[in-house]
Amino acid sequence: MKLITAIIKPFKLDEVREQLSSLGVQGMTVTEVKGYGRQKGHTEIYRGAEYAVSFLPKLKLEVAVKAEMTDAVIEAITSKAKTGQIGDGKIFVTPLDQVVRIRTGETDSNAL
Amino acid sequence: MRLTNFKKMGLGVAAGLGALMLSSGAAFAAAPPPDPLNSGDTAWMLTSSALVLMMTIPGLALFYGGMVRKKNVLATLAQSFGATCIITVLWMVIGYSIAFTTNASPGLNQFIGSTNQLLLGNMGLKSINPLAGTIPESVYMFFQMTFAIITPALIAGALADRMKFSAFMWFMSLWLIFVYCPIAHWVWGGGWLGTMGALDYAGGTVVHLNAGTAALVTCLMLGKRRGLGTENMAPHNLVLSVIGASLLWVGWFGFNAGSAVTAGYNAGMAAAATQIATAAASLGWMLVEWYIAKKPSVLGMISGAVAGLVAITPASGFVDAQGALIIGFAAGAVCYFSAVWVKKWIGYDDALDAWGVHGVGGALGAMLTGVFAKNVINSTGKGWLFDGNGHQMLIQFYDVAATFVYCAIGTFIILKVIDIVIGLRVSPEVEVEGLDINLHGETVHD
Numbered sequence: 001m002k003l004i005t006a007i008i009k010p011f012k013l014d015e016v017r018e019q020l021s022s023l024g025v026q027g028m029t030v031t032e033v034k035g036y037g038r039q040k041g042h043t044e045i046y047r048g049a050e051y052a053v054s055f056l057p058k059l060k061l062e063v064a065v066k067a068e069m070t071d072a073v074i075e076a077i078t079s080k081a082k083t084g085q086i087g088d089g090k091i092f093v094t095p096l097d098q099v100v101r102i103r104t105g106e107t108d109s110n111a112l
Numbered sequence: 113m114r115l116t117n118f119k120k121m122g123l124g125v126a127a128g129l130g131a132l133m134l135s136s137g138a139a140f141a142a143a144p145p146p147d148p149l150n151s152g153d154t155a156w157m158l159t160s161s162a163l164v165l166m167m168t169i170p171g172l173a174l175f176y177g178g179m180v181r182k183k184n185v186l187a188t189l190a191q192s193f194g195a196t197c198i199i200t201v202l203w204m205v206i207g208y209s210i211a212f213t214t215n216a217s218p219g220l221n222q223f224i225g226s227t228n229q230l231l232l233g234n235m236g237l238k239s240i241n242p243l244a245g246t247i248p249e250s251v252y253m254f255f256q257m258t259f260a261i262i263t264p265a266l267i268a269g270a271l272a273d274r275m276k277f278s279a280f281m282w283f284m285s286l287w288l289i290f291v292y293c294p295i296a297h298w299v300w301g302g303g304w305l306g307t308m309g310a311l312d313y314a315g316g317t318v319v320h321l322n323a324g325t326a327a328l329v330t331c332l333m334l335g336k337r338r339g340l341g342t343e344n345m346a347p348h349n350l351v352l353s354v355i356g357a358s359l360l361w362v363g364w365f366g367f368n369a370g371s372a373v374t375a376g377y378n379a380g381m382a383a384a385a386t387q388i389a390t391a392a393a394s395l396g397w398m399l400v401e402w403y404i405a406k407k408p409s410v411l412g413m414i415s416g417a418v419a420g421l422v423a424i425t426p427a428s429g430f431v432d433a434q435g436a437l438i439i440g441f442a443a444g445a446v447c448y449f450s451a452v453w454v455k456k457w458i459g460y461d462d463a464l465d466a467w468g469v470h471g472v473g474g475a476l477g478a479m480l481t482g483v484f485a486k487n488v489i490n491s492t493g494k495g496w497l498f499d500g501n502g503h504q505m506l507i508q509f510y511d512v513a514a515t516f517v518y519c520a521i522g523t524f525i526i527l528k529v530i531d532i533v534i535g536l537r538v539s540p541e542v543e544v545e546g547l548d549i550n551l552h553g554e555t556v557h558d
Contacts, residue, residue, distance in 0.1 A: 048452030051346050
């Protein structure tokens with residue numbers, strides 16, 4: 001199993017979610033985060049006092065999937081989250097040791 | 113015997129004539145003097161007082177509150193609210209008396225009033241202060257109280273984010289008594305500046321230059337906020353500041369037009385001048401900022417408006433609409449530079465630009481009053497441009513200089529004393545974590 005973590009631009013959430021649903025991915029966790037890569041932030045000026053806001057709002061999606069679905073999920077996220085502008089985000093794939101569904105106690109593939 | 117109506121009438125007339133003759137001595141004495149009270153003036157002054165109070169709570173409170181970081185917003189509001197309360201009581205106890213009564217010694221009266229109205233002991237229902245002959249003294253006292261409240265409260269702009277509440281309340285109290293009241297007496301209460309002919313209709317020097325100077329001294333003595341230049345100190349909610357500035361604008365009609373102390377021609381012209389100057393100043397700041405910084409900020413718009421309100425304050429009862437327009441534009445442009453450029457250049461941390469806007473704006477307004485005052489608008493003043501009275505500029509300068517020097521020295525001494533006894537500034541830990549939770553035990557939750 002793999003945990004796929006994607007940092008995307010916030011306005012892309014709905015498109016990505018729909019695409020993942022159509023793939024059979026049944027759940028995800030979304031967190032509001034701030035970050036930067038190569039995309040610069042903005043500068044705010046208050047009566048001459050400048051503040052460089054380097055951290056931009058992003059969304060972090062986490063989906064747990066069976067290993068064989070990894071490529072399809074990456075393709076789904078990439079195709080929908082991409083705008084072509086700097087700041088589109090990144091995807092991280094990490095191995096997942098165990099998964100448990102709390103309500104039923106099902107484990108691993110049965111819990112995905 | 114039963115009296116017929118005719119006989120009853122006759123008895124009534126006889127009784128009346130008899131009473132008249134018995135009191136013939138009194139009947140020939142002077143009739144009681146007519147009541148000097150003018151209900152129109154009184155109604156307006158009551159309204160003005162409430163408007164000016166609103167300028168502090170919640171006008172100034174929100175204006176400043178929105179500009180500080182969220183962790184300090186409650187503490188900033190507490191400063192305006194706390195100042196309102198303590199100054200109200202001290203004004204009643206001693207402030208009004210030493211500012212607006214006449215000292216028995218003419219020499220001393222140049223500098224300070226009397227103790228005749230300690231605890232307002234001699235303010236009866238029908239008392240009248242000669243300075244405002246058509247309204248009850250209770251109303252005049254209340255009106256002036258609201259000025260006494262907002263002036264020290266303005267200083268909070270310079271000490272934002274780093275002063276202890278206890279030290280602040282002591283500062284408000286001592287500053288009222290030793291700085292505000294004397295200066296108010298000098299200009300308005302019968303003292304030397306008013307006698308000399310200084311023109312300050314509603315407090316360009318007494319209120320704004322005074323508070324602004326104190327603000328400058330305070331921020332220099334307190335030192336800069338920790339993290340200035342590196343940490344994000346952006347205003348946490350400019351919506352509050354816009355609401356606050358708008359309340360200041362509306363309330364200011366009580367401030368300027370109310371300083372006519374009557375409801376008539378001068379109040380009307382002062383109101384018109386106030387509105388025109390304020391709008392012009394906001395535009396002035398907006399245009400300068402648009403050109404220099406490429407974007408007109410909301411903070412700039414409201415700051416420009418406040419600068420205009422400050423600058424027209426001393427002039428409002430002496431100038432006409434055209435003078436107001438010019439004063440407004442000048443204030444907007446000049447205060448942009450003093451708040452943005454001079455501050456950056458010299459490097460003092462006047463957090464909310466109390467000196468940059470109120471100090472500079474007040475001084476500018478006081479000098480421009482000398483330029484644009486028109487005798488046909490207000491017979492007590494003659495200006496330079498329209499009445500050929502260049503000497504007025506010198507008098508205005510004395511007013512500005514005396515206020516600045518006395519206030520600077522007085523503020524320095526008061527703050528030094530407070531610092532020695534209880535300390536002015538919060539500890540670094542408190543400053544970093546925030547004043548709300550540490551000084552007041554409260555936070556604003558999302």
